[in-house]
Amino acid sequence: MIAGEAEKDHLNDDLLVKKHLEQQGYVVTMGTEDDDASKAAGEDLILLSSTANPREIQGKYADSAIPVFTWNTVDYPDMKMTGPERHTDFETLDPVQDYARAFTMLYGYFPNVTNPIVSELAIPRSQMFGTTYLLPQAFGWAKPAPSANIVVNVEGEPTHAGVFTYEKGATMYSGFVAPSRRVGFYLQDATFRYLTDVHGEAETDSNLAQWWVGLKLFDASIRWALSPPVVPEPYNAAALKSRLAAAAKGKKLLFVRRLNTPEGEESDDHIAEHLKDLGFIVTEADQSQPDTMAIGQDVIVLSATNSKYKMSNKYRDAKIPILCLEGLMADTLKMANRHRYVDYGEHGEAKESEDPPEAYLEIVGSYHLMAAGLKPGYVKYIKEADVLKWAMPLPSATIIATLPNSFHERAIFGYEKGAAMADEYVAPARRTMLPVDNPAFDDLTEQGHALFDAVVLWTISEPAKQR
Template identity: 40%
Template sequence: MIKTFKHLAVLSLALLATHAHAQQAVRDDALKGKQILFVIGATAKDVPNDDPLIRDYLGTLGATVTTAAATDAAKVSGKDLVLISSTVNARELGSKYRDANVPVVTWSAYSFPLLGMTGDKLHEDFSVVREKPFHNENHADYYAHATSSTNPILRAAKIPQGMFAPLLFSGGVTDPSWGKPSRGADIAVVFGGDVDQAAVFSYERGAAMMGDAVAPARRVGLFLGHNSWSILSDAQGPAAEDPKEYAWFSGRRLFDAALKWAVSPPQVRVSSSLAEQRAALERTARGKKVLFVRRYDLPWPENEASDQAQLAWLKSLGFEVSTADHMEPDSRAKGMDLVIISASTNKYKLGVKYADVNIPVLLLEAKAVDALGMVSRRRNTDYGVNDHKESLYPPENYVHLVRSYHPVAAGLSPGQLKLYRTPGVLAWSRPPAGAQVIATIPNQPEHATMFAFEKGATMADESQAPARRFLFPLDAPRFPDLTEEGQAVYGAALQWLLTPPTP
């Protein structure tokens, strides 16, 4: 039976309007006129301390800076941003800024877990890379890797994907830090190419952090040590005119962009009205051509019934739907607006078709994530399934929403979402940092089950998404088993895929 949303009340804010707001760019003058609370400490007499330099520099950007000690009360009223330096004593600071409803940017690695931004195991969930015991690693961290040019902080800093030098090599002690955030975070920069060592990471307001914590406002973790701000790289003079030099010496722009992003308006969740979402999707569907790739002559009646139910539902929305067998060439996508790849396809017969098409793709066959370049190639390591067979993980029908603010989350609340009525096959992946993870599997926080790539985002093996890509874990017979909320997320994925990205 095809479900409808007509019986649900219409609430506020149209889906398209809120989506347009969500894509606002970071302004160059975002810090001008902002009130900043800068929480600082002291360093030993022979250890340089860049806090005074940072305070004065922020003043040149038009901000008003008030300093506070770790032991002071968290007076955030009237503030636009809280900065927490590595010089603070995290034991004295505690978790007093954890629930602050203003943006927080910190390079106090020991404060990451206190703010709910990482776990609490030193050298596993976060680390301070001290020069003497970690000499080689410390010096290697003068170089870093930008994950994807579509990351909002990297985009604001005009840093392309790839290796760059955030610090000027000084040979001195810099003690940079890293953190291992949750799947709800956006990782902008990593050390050593390791996504578990994030040098710059951020949480949007409403994103799931560690445990049950939800970011009350934007949060950013940075890699700086006590004296590394003064050696942030910066392309000046002739170097600024050379694109490669400009991209390489980007540390100062990265710092600026992180703070500017933090104080910029957060993304707004779309309307939670399923009726309004349905109406918006019907408007989007008019005149749109969809290619539904499936396996013809399916020997399993329940799989055939699921495909037919999807086709009927898509047509009920107003899409012009054509079908193609998984053995046909991907030239069938020519002239289409969207490709949907059903889980009724056979991965080995589908092959790498549709990986390079420059139109959006909704992938339902989760075992094909590596073939489409969305995840690396190791089955049961980079991707796998919860199922009834030989999986280490049991069948599942719930997911954990970690980016409830993303348009695909359909305005639903963060946390557990009943995607299907009954437990069954549910796929998981470990996508690269360029992905936007919408949902993970409960009790499997590193296993993403629903994720998106923006056009141009860096996917697996440094490939770039030719157009938007989305993985929705819909096993072959499971469309009729979707809950109303699950079908709303499916529809929201279609809406997002067909919405032109912001240039």
């Protein structure tokens, strides 16, 4: 645990944190910001307290293969956990200087109850909760990279993360790949003592137990940081296809497309053939048919040939997984908000996009099944630059790939069943997005096909267990 020196006129909770962890059985070794990073050799977790001088720590532990749990908000940029701009990428708030805003940290929001940290708290639904302090106190927030998982957001701002994590292998800022798990937490120098908790008779009241969870959140985040990271299967397109075929065998798939039209017809035919070859029992439906077509099906795939203006809200409420190949339908499916060119858009669409055609994606969530085992960085997705769609999902989504040089334009992502989507809509089943514009399926590279198969596989797989 890297901490600064305690001062008489400046409260410091480092020893309280140390005592709390030791009571749980952890062996805590104290260090200072002046220590060499090699002092952490042999440890299982590095804690960076806000009392340590961030200008002295800098990026000393950024390359560490040991997991890092930090509440040193100002050091987030050097740790590659956020961008560099204070008040934009991260911020620390003081209850004296920022009294009104300090109240906002009394309450946080779980955007995704299926997150492993939140799931451990047994939160039954997306909700507000008394997450942090009994009184307004100093706190820090961050705007992490797309690959991060936001556990708690604050101030009514979905991207202001009070607690956030990076899995090992996730792409952080400036293309930096997390060498181990990372956790950012909202604590400041003397606020650990104010973390909410329940004791005695209150523990038997489920509502109170779910509301006062500040200390439980801290403990669960520590345990997540220490637990084994996700280890992805190495890239092997043939093996992936074989796994998908085993999972797809006998499953009923509804492929919704625009029938009896020349636009994208050949490409749609080939998508249907590919899905049938995998073992799906494929039913094809026109965009104009009622969404009762989904009754009895196991999964829905929505083609990019569909018009969102004719599809309207069809299939949005389906209690089976949906894979959408059309980014412009993100808002009607509650996968993104409603502002075109802000919450969703396209590259390369003539007369409709200011951005040029694109052939590449940037993998930022290489640790996830949907990344097909591909390494972080650019991957050629389609053979020739063409139209690629994107959307800006809510913080509860898992981001796999973005468009190059377009930080907020997410091309491949998914929502777990139970995650909060746009307008606080709760995903009734898994929801995934993958850009395959009208003719693009026939233009996919080998890696593009692998990504297609990987997204289909995750979409139809069993959702994460929820309490």
